[in-house]
Amino acid sequence: MKAKKRVVTAGPQTPTRRTPTVRRVKSAIVPAVRRPASAPSGRACDAGAPPPLGSVARPSVDLAVDLGRGLVLANPLVAASGPFGYGVEVADAVDLGRIGALVTRGTTVRARAGASPPRMAPTPSGIVHALGYQNPGVDAVIARHEPTWGSWSVPVVVNVCGESAGEIVEVVRRLEGLAGVAAVELNLGCPNAARGGSPFTVDPDAAASLVAAVRRTWDRCLIAKLSPGAADIRSVARAAVSAGADAISAIGGVAALAVGGPGSGAVLTGPAIRPIALRVVYEIVGAVGVPVVAYGGVAALDHVLDFLAVGAVAVGVGTAALAEPALPVRLAGELEDVVAARGLASYRDLVGIARR
Amino acid sequence: MTTLLAEAELVESHAILPGQWIGSFHAPHVASGARAGQFVHLRDPDPTTELLRRSVPLNTADPSTGIVTLQVRSGAIGRLRAGDRVGLVGPFGRPFEIDPRSRHLLLIATGLGIAALRMLADEAVRDGRQVTLLFGAPAARDVYPSSLLPDEVEYAVATADGSLGHHGPVTDLVPAYEAWADQAFAAGPTPLLAQLARHAAGRRERMGVANLGRKRGGGRPEPAGSTSARRKAFLQVALDQPVGCAAATCLGCAVLGAGGVPLRTCREGPVFAAGELDWDAVS
Numbered sequence: 018m019k020a021k022k023r024v025v026t027a028g029p030q031t032p033t034r035r036t037p038t039v040r041r042v043k044s045a046i047v048p049a050v051r052r053p054a055s056a057p058s059g060r061a062c063d064a065g066a067p068p069p070l071g072s073v074a075r076p077s078v079d080l081a082v083d084l085g086r087g088l089v090l091a092n093p094l095v096a097a098s099g100p101f102g103y104g105v106e107v108a109d110a111v112d113l114g115r116i117g118a119l120v121t122r123g124t125t126v127r128a129r130a131g132a133s134p135p136r137m138a139p140t141p142s143g144i145v146h147a148l149g150y151q152n153p154g155v156d157a158v159i160a161r162h163e164p165t166w167g168s169w170s171v172p173v174v175v176n177v178c179g180e181s182a183g184e185i186v187e188v189v190r191r192l193e194g195l196a197g198v199a200a201v202e203l204n205l206g207c208p209n210a211a212r213g214g215s216p217f218t219v220d221p222d223a224a225a226s227l228v229a230a231v232r233r234t235w236d237r238c239l240i241a242k243l244s245p246g247a248a249d250i251r252s253v254a255r256a257a258v259s260a261g262a263d264a265i266s267a268i269g270g271v272a273a274l275a276v277g278g279p280g281s282g283a284v285l286t287g288p289a290i291r292p293i294a295l296r297v298v299y300e301i302v303g304a305v306g307v308p309v310v311a312y313g314g315v316a317a318l319d320h321v322l323d324f325l326a327v328g329a330v331a332v333g334v335g336t337a338a339l340a341e342p343a344l345p346v347r348l349a350g351e352l353e354d355v356v357a358a359r360g361l362a363s364y365r366d367l368v369g370i371a372r373r
Numbered sequence: 374m375t376t377l378l379a380e381a382e383l384v385e386s387h388a389i390l391p392g393q394w395i396g397s398f399h400a401p402h403v404a405s406g407a408r409a410g411q412f413v414h415l416r417d418p419d420p421t422t423e424l425l426r427r428s429v430p431l432n433t434a435d436p437s438t439g440i441v442t443l444q445v446r447s448g449a450i451g452r453l454r455a456g457d458r459v460g461l462v463g464p465f466g467r468p469f470e471i472d473p474r475s476r477h478l479l480l481i482a483t484g485l486g487i488a489a490l491r492m493l494a495d496e497a498v499r500d501g502r503q504v505t506l507l508f509g510a511p512a513a514r515d516v517y518p519s520s521l522l523p524d525e526v527e528y529a530v531a532t533a534d535g536s537l538g539h540h541g542p543v544t545d546l547v548p549a550y551e552a553w554a555d556q557a558f559a560a561g562p563t564p565l566l567a568q569l570a571r572h573a574a575g576r577r578e579r580m581g582v583a584n585l586g587r588k589r590g591g592g593r594p595e596p597a598g599s600t601s602a603r604r605k606a607f608l609q610v611a612l613d614q615p616v617g618c619a620a621a622t623c624l625g626c627a628v629l630g631a632g633g634v635p636l637r638t639c640r641e642g643p644v645f646a647a648g649e650l651d652w653d654a655v656s
Contacts, residue, residue, distance in 0.1 A: 101623075
């Protein structure tokens with residue numbers, strides 16, 4: 018048998034099985050998922066209509082939350098910036114109509130190739146990563162994805178990055194007036210070239226001038242995303258709000274390092290930073306009167322309830338979604354069950370209970 | 374799309390080397406259509422030790438029984454018992470491509486890299502090709518057991534302490550086989566792959582060999598990264614990068630291609646033709 022096999026030349030024996038080629042890849046990106054007819058026809062953010070509930074929400078349970086300027090989320094579970102790309106990549110794996118909002122990958126004026134590998138280093142309960150803001154640039158993002166976003170019921174929040182206030186303002190200017198963009202989230206964790214690469218989020222003055230500059234060109238909901246590192250995060254949050262931010266989100270990744278891992282600009286995310294995030298969110302909520310969206314290692318319903326308890330009105334899921342992309346959908350369902358089981362009219366009865 | 378919550382049951386597992394196991398999982402959704410070089414995403418049962426799923430190359434896949442075997446390092450996965458269920462999705466990425474005209478295949482691996490090449494050796498032997506495997510390890514106790522390889526494979530070993538085979542790095546063995554080989558396939562740490570890629574880049578000039586696939590005096594070159602271009606490449610490598618989402622979304626596994634274009638290990642890789650990557654940026 019063996020000898021017989023060996024005489025046959027390699028050619029005709031080559032397996033002709035289908036190979037997963039790039040073509041298969043493209044098909045996963047293209048389709049725009051139409052929401053079922055039960056989803057509200059108008060976009061959640063641009064109508065003064067009553068808050069839309071998810072298709073599975075029971076009428077007795079109110080999960081809606083207003084982040085300002087008419088951006089109303091159907092529920093407080095948010096897909097945080099990063100793991101969900103621009104949404105289209107995960108649209109067939111995640112029922113986006115059942116999350117409160119989708120925050121896109123960080124987007125810059127020009128296309129960026131991103132950081133050299135390695136970009137990630139797993140650590141206990143977290144990952145250290147530096148992606149270098151890889152993205153195709155705001156114009157390409159608009160051309161490719163904005164029409165799709167416009168057909169979704171979930172509000173899409175574009176996360177905006179740049180190395181200077183001018184770059185960030187330019188990105189926002191190009192997003193102006195687009196129906197598919199419900200809000201922008203300014204990543205104040207970006208290095209500010211004007212201050213030697215020190216991020217906006219550690220300096221109340223830099224944060225305020227950036228937010229004010231964006232405010233002049235953007236009349237829809239404006240969310241300022243803060244990261245830890247400032248001597249007093251409360252002063253940064255106050256500065257951002259007085260400059261015109263409608264809401265604050267926190268925290269972005271914590272500056273970190275892994276030997277042999279990613280290079281400069283690396284941050285730690287995942288469950289390891291959750292206690293830090295809880296503290297930062299607690300302080301911000303105490304300092305400002307605007308809605309606060311909490312990020313930081315959320316992987317289970319208990320974590321969502323903790324962030325609500327310290328005063329956040331919405332909670333994002335980031336790193337944990339890498340292993341379970343539909344996690345925010347599942348947590349939204351679990352939150353609804355808890356609210357119903359406790360006989361509460363609204364999940365807002367759970368907000369801030371640890372502050373009283 | 375494959376469900377991202379798919380699970381597989383561990384049928385059996387046995388230690389093959391200190392700190393390394395081969396586990397057999399019943400995963401028909403993975404086994405059907407899987408090819409050498411592709412990987413699966415394995416979820417650690419204890420997410421506090423490993424938050425991300427772990428990318429593990431397919432060791433073998435048998436579509437008829439639905440059994441896939443994986444070679445894994447210690448960790449919670451190494452402590453699994455038969456009957457335990459674990460999150461296992463895949464296969465992901467693009468496979469090795471053997472040129473139909475290649476008769477002599479040179480496989481080069483160190484450590485766990487062998488896991489990515491084992492299935493390729495099986496396929497090549499089944500197709501009647503001659504296969505030589507060069508394996509590098511720190512010491513004799515870390516050398517992959519030859520009993521786990523097909524009998525037809527010629528096996529050469531290099532150890533850093535000289536306790537078995539050649540005394541030195543595995544790359545010392547490459548020149549002796551370079552002229553014999555029609556194609557080479559490598560897996561292991563990125564610095565090793567970079568060294569092999571730089572060595573292979575000058576091979577045509579050293580050997581004076583014809584470029585496969587240019588029979589009729591040239592013609593249009595294949596687009597870089599295409600399956601046909603990879604099939605004609607002398608050296609293909611399987612990169613070992615942590616993979617975040619495996620859905621081509623998070624960009625955490627991206628490496629830089631020769632033109633400065635980011636390439637995702639989970640989608641355009643993990644197998645690349647050596648010439649596709651910018652090795653100065655990768656290693």
